[in-house]
Amino acid sequence: MITASHNPEDDNGIKLIDPLGEMMATDWEVLATELANALEGSLAAVLDRIVAATGVDLSQQASVALAYDTRITSPQLAQAVTDGASAVGATVNNFGVLTTPQLHYIVRCTNDPDYGEPTEAGYFAKITSAFTHIRANGSAVRNYVPYLRLDGSNGVGAIKMKTLLAHLGGLLKVETFNDGTQGRLNHQCGADFVKLYQKAPEGIPFAKITSAFTHIRANGSAVRNYVPYLRLDGANGVGAIKMKTLLAHLGGLLKVETFNDGTQGRLNHQCGADFVKLYQKAPEGIPLDAGVRCVSFDGDADRIVYFYHDENLVFNLLDGDKIATLVASYLKELLDAAQITVDVAVVQTAYANGSSTHYITSVLKLPVKCVPTGVKHLHEAAQKFDIGVYFEANGHGTVLFSSKAQEVIRGAAQKNSVYPEQQQAARKLLYTMNLINQTVGDAIADMLLVETVLHAKGFCTPEWNALYTDLPNRQLKINVANRNIITTTDAERCCVTPANLQPAIDLLVGSVSCGRAFVRPSGTEDVVRVYAEASTQEAANELAYEVGLKVYELAGGVCEKPKP
Template sequence: MALALTLSLSSKSSHPKIGEKIIQYGTAGFRTLADDLDFVMYRMGLLAVLRSKSTKAVIGIMITASHNPEQDNGVKLVDPHGEMLNQKWEELATNLVNVGDENLESVLLDIIRSENIEISEQGEVFVGRDTRPSGVPLLNATLDGIQDLQGESRDFGIVTTPMLHYFVDETNKGREIWVSSYFAKLTKAFKNFCKDISISGDSYHPKIVFDGANGVGSIKMEMLANFLGEEFLEVELHNAGKGALNFECGADFVKVQQKLPRGLEELKPGDKGVSVDGDADRVVYFYVDDNNVFHLLDGDRIASLVAGYINELLQECKLKLDLGVVQTAYANGASTKYITESLKIPVDCVSTGVKYLHHKALERDIGVYFEANGHGTVVFKTAAVELIQKVANDQSLSSSERKAAAKLDSLLEISNPTVGDALSDILLVESVLRSKNWSLKDWEAAYTDLPNRLLKVTVKDKNAVTTVDAGRKCTAPEGLQDEIDKLAQSYPSGRSFVRASGTEDAVRIYAESDTQENANELAAKVAIKVYEMAAGVGEAPVIPAM
């Protein structure tokens, strides 16, 4: 086996390892400058084949750097059910990428032995990429790795990250898939949900002004809009590929900067603005009021809207299913209070990272999870869906119970249960707003956010900062948490935490308080402490003038 495997790596010399810095498979897989990724992609092609042989299932490879600048790229593997890569295999990926070329074959053999992989098993890998120019050469490196271990590949070309997750999951369930089937599933469910809902008055309008971040989201949203038809959803496309990817646009820009994206500066008061990120797994809503003041409705708002409506439907069809919401420490404190106290829905807090939210949500019959950045979805147990469908078709029940169950069934069918999906989530939001006849202003009126601020401090080594309690308490450097607590206590409704970035040598700071000025000042003061105590590099943060 060793000789055959060694001889099979015929492309290894074309993808030599560069650099000595240790890189880790983080929450977003591997992500860095595209020029540094060739050997990483080759090795992930190799690993994906082994993972496929180990699980006897199709594995996915998505080539994307999501909301990062266009010069970056990255890779993440998709496991058999469309979920993130198994944590043990994340460690194997890190080890495989950091080993020298001379030891590559022996490390592969170690994986084969430790995981009891039968090398003669068929290995199949689905590959997708976003619109970055670097995606093509990195795809070729990936395919070389797949081929060197005799794996079969299927290249889906330019797709959203959620689409690739969906394709992997559906195929492993034994269903035939093609790109159009994804759109057909979403539009059929959305039309079923909308068929008995009449639109009246001036509150809800079936139109969105769409910011595609100059990425794949604009391409696929145009396809989705064509499947739907304007009577169901009119889409006005902006940032559809003529500008740089994610440059002053997209969900991350709008969330962090809390202002209109480039190209939508003339958004009319009341229009529904929607931004997705570079690979279309995040979405945020926004609008400007009559005084031209910007209003953001982020992932926290989406979670409360969707979970609250699901809860209403469960009550209408008299089903006692276990519904819960999962958030991270980045969730606005006002949203958590609203969900738990007003909606009476339990909330779990987990560490930052989609895999943590997803796994926790799966513990419920119906789990709703959204990060504040707009990444999230609805997951559900098969038994729960079967029970909902049973109620929807039970003629002995009242028409109102059956109708509520049918709506709930359609709503769950709209969601992409494998991962956060911007296009799917847009239809989820539009379904609820349409049913309630709500404008964005109506939606926003449910509760008032605490003003907050996100900052980032570049450091020599992000691993110098460690946290516990779902990322809410800092354990190193020693004394930093005490300083954060003192600062937060000096502001009304003050709250702040820090955590190491999952993608770069940086520490991220979150702060909230009673006013935006106080939130800004608290974040800046915490950032200075991080800079001083965690070996910050570059320019020190500055406290804004009050």
């Protein structure tokens, strides 16, 4: 996959997908790094060594699936991939502009035909069919309004949203902003921007709340507070392009207005999920209406965050933690109603807000598994449960179903001897399972999943947000001479070295209400990252400062000391 995801439009790179459509195994990362760093004259020798070490059978015909995002450099890099793969006898299937999760799906289906048809059309057919079946009993319940605003981050997600909405047939209305027509990719918009700055992406003009409801289906698709209308920030990326196809399939079940769809703006510039998450504000190019549900994709449509503005036009972010808790609660309800017993867990990192962890364990009564930072750790841990839900705070995540869980759910959905309500719940579980892209975080599929849950619960966006209140938090970066002096354990929540640092952190944490803090070394630069949360923003800021100061003093800080 040729993409630089949520990074600026001028950047580009690749993501490698394994034969089952998942992320490349860690041991192959070492080999890929060795190959990437090989001098031109020794390239053949390095390849031969890798082939010998891994036992690759060169007599088998190799096939490479290739796709790319909307960056101007992507086609040229895709041609380089084609030339390189062809030079060693591989067949290259170039699928053109896709979201990253779409290519993951196609690779999975190519090697696992039971998963679906290995085409973009097959991708949309599978997820929209599931979404439509779930909505068959009416497209609005209680407070859920099937209307959503999408901050497309001026990336590919805004593009693909159009395709998605075409498939949904009006079940969900999504207005897309930051769809790539004007803004730059991930600039002042997108999931990371919204999460980081806790505010809506730029480009959403002011209007009355009633303007949102004019987009709701004429046949009355809202019961309670759910409205099938959504605004999409496509990050000026591929997601906005694919949304057109999706909407054609949905047949009006969901109305999505796409902004930052790539027709004007730059990829990920002032838009997209990373922008929205990072800057905690709306992306550029998306209207700011009170109460209207908005969603941001990142540039290659594998991350998603929601946001809205309250009656005072105060920005509210619903990040990966909020999505994980919403989805976990829905799955638990369906499992209980279907009387299906499997082990369900939510996987988080230390960056997950403490309130989300408390809600999952105390209210939902589900176990939480904490793992080190990185989506590979989350995915691997989720695979150990029958149903594993994981979302990073940045909006990258999915739900995994074990073979056992899939078999049990399918059996219950087909069993006629149970009570009708049990079978109905099992069938909803089956459709929900089909709606989810289990290979990787997928902004389009995750958006449909969230809309499905909001519709089922009859929730408006503020009701979803009110399930729990995030603890205020603060993050800092401390420059150090050597980041390797910091080592951690317990999923990065406890500092091992320097030996006197963790006791100092414990004393500081114990002095504030609802305090929590941890430090971890950056994986790429001589920086130590500090996370702190407390009952008030002032306390969180002070705790982060004090912990950062201890890092500076005890772990070889350089440059300026942290300031309050």
